[in-house]
Amino acid sequence: MAVSAVPDTAAGEVTDYEMVRDTRRVLAMLSRKWSVEVLYLLANGTRRYSAVLYEVGEISKKSLTRTLRALERDGLVARRVYPEVPTRVEYSLTPLGWSLTGPLVALYEWSAEHAQAAAEPQRPRLAIVPEP
Amino acid sequence: MAVSAVPDTAAGEVTDYEMVRDTRRVLAMLSRKWSVEVLYLLANGTRRYSAVLYEVGEISKKSLTRTLRALERDGLVARRVYPEVPTRVEYSLTPLGWSLTGPLVALYEWSAEHAQAAAEPQRPRLAIVPEP
DNA sequence: CGGCATCCCCTGGGATACTG
DNA sequence: CAGTATCCCAGGGGATGCCG
Numbered sequence: 001m002a003v004s005a006v007p008d009t010a011a012g013e014v015t016d017y018e019m020v021r022d023t024r025r026v027l028a029m030l031s032r033k034w035s036v037e038v039l040y041l042l043a044n045g046t047r048r049y050s051a052v053l054y055e056v057g058e059i060s061k062k063s064l065t066r067t068l069r070a071l072e073r074d075g076l077v078a079r080r081v082y083p084e085v086p087t088r089v090e091y092s093l094t095p096l097g098w099s100l101t102g103p104l105v106a107l108y109e110w111s112a113e114h115a116q117a118a119a120e121p122q123r124p125r126l127a128i129v130p131e132p
Numbered sequence: 133m134a135v136s137a138v139p140d141t142a143a144g145e146v147t148d149y150e151m152v153r154d155t156r157r158v159l160a161m162l163s164r165k166w167s168v169e170v171l172y173l174l175a176n177g178t179r180r181y182s183a184v185l186y187e188v189g190e191i192s193k194k195s196l197t198r199t200l201r202a203l204e205r206d207g208l209v210a211r212r213v214y215p216e217v218p219t220r221v222e223y224s225l226t227p228l229g230w231s232l233t234g235p236l237v238a239l240y241e242w243s244a245e246h247a248q249a250a251a252e253p254q255r256p257r258l259a260i261v262p263e264p
Numbered sequence: 265c266g267g268c269a270t271c272c273c274c275t276g277g278g279a280t281a282c283t284g
Numbered sequence: 285c286a287g288t289a290t291c292c293c294a295g296g297g298g299a300t301g302c303c304g
Contacts, residue, residue, distance in 0.1 A: 016176075020169045022243035023236060031163030033297070037152045044148075049266055060298050065267060086265045087304085096246055103238045104155060110235045111154035114228055165277070181286055192278050197287060218285045219284085 026103070029074045034059050034067045036104070039093070042077060043101055046092040076100060158235075161206045166191055166199045168236070171225070174209060175233055178224040208232060 030036060037056055041047060047055070053064055068091060071077035076097035082088040093101075162168060169188055173179060179187070185196055200223060203209035208229035214220040225233075 016172060018244075019237075019240050020172055023168050023172075023240040026239045026243045027159065027163055027168065031159055036155050036159065040148060040152055040155075053266090058298095060300095061267070062269090062299085063297055066296080081266095084265095087267085089266060099246065100242060103235070103242045105151075106235045106238050107158045108151050108155040110232060111158045112150075114231065185286090190278095192280095193287070194279090194289095195277055198276080213286095216285095219287085221286060 026100075029071075029076065029100075030104070032067055032070060034063060035071060038064075038067055038071065039076065039097065039101070039104065042091060042093045042097070046090050049089045049091065052091060071097070158232075161203070161208065161232075162236070164199055164202060166195060167203060170196075170199055170203065171208065171229065171233070171236065174223060174225045174229070178222050181221045181223065184223060203229070 030039075034056060038052060041052060041055055049064075049068075052068075053059065053061065056064065059067075068077060068079070072079050075094055078092050078094050078097075080090045080092070082090070162171075166188060170184060173184060173187055181196075181200075184200075185191065185193065188196065191199075200209060200211065204211050207226055210224050210226045210229075212222045212224070214222070
């Protein structure tokens with residue numbers, strides 16, 4: 001695999017298959033519609049369910065619950081239930097969740113840097129003949 | 133925004149909204165089922181359509197075409213058509229595509245490092261009472 | 265308060281067949 | 285060879301309503 005600084009299969013013992021598999025595993029954690037927003041929100045501190053619901057804005061309760069459950073299953077978010085009269089539930093980032101903000105911010109920075117490049121319209125889809 | 137090394141809105145002028153927006157923009161480019169695999173494949177060198185189809189393996193032609201078109205629209209992949217008898221089409225990474233392999237590999241490395249942490253079963257979903 | 269349950273829609277992906 | 289066209293299915297997301 002010729003990708004940047006990653007060692008090849010010969011010496012470093014990293015196969016393309018593993019790279020694809022692992023990369024997709026992370027992406028699967030993040031590609032849900034509201035995952036990033038919730039993650040960034042909790043990075044600002046612990047929140048109650050209703051607080052997250054309010055701060056995210058347009059999300060439905062069902063989607064929020066699904067998102068939080070998924071993040072919890074992936075070990076990125078911790079859920080704590082306080083058995084009080086009206087139930088209180090608090091969500092926060094786990095250490096694992098925190099460790100993921102690094103790569104996540106790297107993605108953001110890439111997008112910010114290459115914003116116009118990525119936004120500029122591609123050349124029309126015509127047959128492009130190579131120079132003779 | 134308290135996320136790692138990113139400056140706050142006050143001084144650095146980076147809003148949560150922009151971070152969420154830009155991060156999701158990149159994720160949208162990558163979250164398609166076969167995007168990563170195709171990207172890694174083309175990182176190994178230019179490929180013809182049929183070569184990609186064969187090397188990826190289980191992908192359908194329809195999905196591959198859609199994936200390539202999407203990657204092309206996002207400016208990550210270049211498409212070159214040779215007007216020959218049986219049509220020949222070659223796909224390769226653009227400089228923008230190459231620049232994305234960095235953050236992408238960062239994701240892979242995170243996944244590789246935290247593989248068991250992410251894989252270990254979460255504690256059963258019971259009410260967890262905070263220490264008194 | 266913090267969810268499930270239900271219903272409905274829309275998109276992405278697979279399989280197959282056809283074409284310039 | 286490099287796609288389209290067509291049909292189908294599964295799952296994610298929104299809206300609403302009910303509940304301990």
